[in-house]
Amino acid sequence: MTSDAPGTAQGLPDDEYDAWFRAKVQRALQDPRPSIPHEEAMARVEATIQAIADRRNR
Template sequence: MGKIPIDPVLTEHDSLEEAEAYDAWFCAEVQAAIDEDGPDIPHDQVVAEMRAHIEERRKARNAR
């Protein structure tokens, strides 16, 4: 990867080293997800499940 400019307006990282460490971590997480053996879950299914979960949490919060 190329050098990442450190500009407080553009990044939350305080140093080039921190930005590069985050980038390496993120790339490893993405690769781990790609390499995972589990079944693929369609995007629409994930969105529907998350919307239902968010709605349940909202209702529980408002019931207090």
């Protein structure tokens, strides 16, 4: 998984970061796909974490 966050490591000024973040939130709010319940999202994340741990323990 990767992030497209500009972050402060790149030295992005606060106002530019704020604009980036607000645009990202707006895109998420306008996304027509159905929401995923929290429990399902967490189950997916936990399964991914477990799969990575299993691969490392081979």
